Amino acid sequence: MTELLDIYLLEAVLNGLLLGGLFALLSLGLNLIFGVIDVVWICYAELMMCGMYAVYYLYVQFHWPLALAMLAAIGIVALLGFLLHQFVIRPVLAAEPINQLLVTGGVLFFLQAAATLAFGIDFRNLGLALPALRVGDMSFSAARLIAFGVALLGVLGLFLFLNRTYVGTAIRAISQDRAVMPLMGVSGPRIFAITSALGGALAGLGACLLVLQYDVHPAIGLSFGPIVFLICVLGGLGNLLGGFAAAFVFAQFISIGGYFFAIEWGYVIAFAFFIAAMFWRPRGLFSR
């Protein structure tokens, strides 16, 4: 009996690891935007919702190949990120943080309402039946394994981009000193626009991974938005490595908590841990 328990605990830990990889990718774009532009996209998960609908419509309704539909979705959400910056963030860039929060909050409800009008409230899915991988008595869904692998590649790709390219270096530089950038021959607004499109593309990639595992509906953003935001805060807003680690911590709370109790309790424990962590390390688990 104890042996059986252990293998299910191991399964929960491993599933938590897979979930952590997905969370790490989901939080990446939001964290990047905050770290560089110093603005929180409260509507980040709603951008992912748009991406999920894009994959759904292109694949199911227009019969595009799945890979092409996903690439297009990433492009569409990148464009949304760019437009969000140009038309909503730029005018309030110098405003109070609370105003910036409120305008992106407004976009959240706008996108939700627009999606309800355009797509209705039905739950939709791609109708894919991805197999589960069985290892002994443990089982892992292929969608989660794929999501984990792609998420790690996405994280790695972003780090290489930020560290190895001129534009990536400029993105890190502008987060440290905005005002001196013109002396480097860099147009700050242009770097912000590129960063926003990149944040959007990451939200789009997250959408592709989510739509493999979850039904899409206009309020899906509310299931992931708070988690993604809390992970970023837990890791220290704007700290990409901290957010990466926090994603795994948070996912283990959900997964192991769900193993000992019920899956809903996993979320309760994870959020309770978050609140406690905010008392104990208000600037993030990994702040120096």
Add this chain to the structure above:
Amino acid sequence: MLSLERVSARYGAFQALFDVSLQVNAGESVAVIGPNGAGKTTLLRVISKLVEPHDGELRFESEDLNPVPAHEVLARGIAHVPENRRLFPRLTVEENLRMGGFPRFCRPRFAERLEVAYALFPRLKERRRQPAGTLSGGEQQMCAIARALMSDPKLLLLDEPSAGLSPVMVQAIFELVRRICAEGYTVLIVEQNIRQVLKVASRAYLLDAGRIKAKGPSQELLQSEEIRRTYLGL
């Protein structure tokens, strides 16, 4: 090469520069001296277009700089080492230098310019993988100058390179500035350390309360009775 004709600049209601006229010829090293708050930093910020001139004419190599946006000034050949160095503290030394060579035309020559910079500042080569924020004040100043040289500028603007450094480091920095001038770079340098900078520059302007009060060869200004009394305290 660079010419300012009756340039004025203001921050809101506060006027920082009044009718400033100034010339820098190719190959020259020119100093702008004057007390704290005279408008020296503003003058350099106007030349790099970080501050829009309120009035007057700004020309570089016979091109009108007035309509050029700040981020395109570097591509015209003007590099600016700003007040307080303004390095990116969490980027490595080499990444800071990479930012100095950001414009597209600089990128093919990055490796070559990096060698030039490291030859001039061997200390930076030793520390190239270190975050710039961990450097000493003098090393940071070297890094800021090296960063500005990455684009192989026609004109180098230096804002108070000796500020906040130890006396030994001040000597070292002025020695480096002398070498940079000797290598043929055209330099416009702003300093409060009047005695030292006049030994490096061939000509100088005295700026006080936003107005040019005197100009001439450095030796002449050094011997001027008024400057010795008012600004050098002799």
